Amino acid sequence: KKIAIFASGTGSNFQALIDAVKAGSLNVEVKLLVCDKPGAAVIEKAERASVPTFVFHPKQYASKIEFETIIMNKLQELEVDYVILAGYMRLIGATLLSAFQNRIINIHPSLLPAFPGKDAIGQAFRARVKEVGVTIHYVDAGMDTGPIIAQRAIQLSDNDSMEDVENKIHAIEHIFYPETLESLFNK
Ligand code: GRF
Numbered sequence: 001k002k003i004a005i006f007a008s009g010t011g012s013n014f015q016a017l018i019d020a021v022k023a024g025s026l027n028v029e030v031k032l033l034v035c036d037k038p039g040a041a042v043i044e045k046a047e048r049a050s051v052p053t054f055v056f057h058p059k060q061y062a063s064k065i066e067f068e069t070i071i072m073n074k075l076q077e078l079e080v081d082y083v084i085l086a087g088y089m090r091l092i093g094a095t096l097l098s099a100f101q102n103r104i105i106n107i108h109p110s111l112l113p114a115f116p117g118k119d120a121i122g123q124a125f126r127a128r129v130k131e132v133g134v135t136i137h138y139v140d141a142g143m144d145t146g147p148i149i150a151q152r153a154i155q156l157s158d159n160d161s162m163e164d165v166e167n168k169i170h171a172i173e174h175i176f177y178p179e180t181l182e183s184l185f186n187k
Pocket of ligand 1: 086
């Protein structure tokens with residue numbers, strides 16, 4: 001499969017996917033990084049891995065339809081099969097949703113439907129739940145609402161700090177995302 005990864009931030013999940021491809025445990029071609037935050041750390045990670053990038057500033061376009069049409073054309077030119085979201089902090093609009101029906105996947109750092117949206121880890125931490133986790137799901141028009149593909153739970157201990165919880169969740173994400181995509185694409 002040919003994939004494009006969309007990310008807005010640090011790109012630790014982007015890096016985990018690239019590393020899995022290099023190690024031979026995820027059999028995909030990463031054709032493009034799409035990033036809506038010029039200057040985000042993920043861009044350098046893509047350059048180091050020789051992954052082409054499309055970096056854009058949403059404010060430079062009149063509408064979501066306009067920038068998503070440009071992205072869609074690039075993805076079609078590259079014959080991308082799946083769009084993989086890895087910390088892309090923006091809702092996907094109708095243009096991309098209809099061009100890639102059931103072929104857009106997201107990772108979210110909670111056990112959905114609990115704690116959708118921004119700062120899911122902080123929300124869970126403040127709610128003092130005993131169990132947190134990670135969800136991989138298909139993307140629909142809602143915020144973290146699409147059909148669930150796989151989930152993994154993590155037990156917390158009473159003395160875990162916010163930082164401990166973040167570290168535990170990210171560590172699971174970096175293993176779980178490549179694994180889940182590999183079994184979805186190549187089972
Ligand atoms: C991850 O926690 C992911 O689940 C969420 O955004 C975060 C991205 O982190 N959707 P990174 O940029 O991959 O380090």
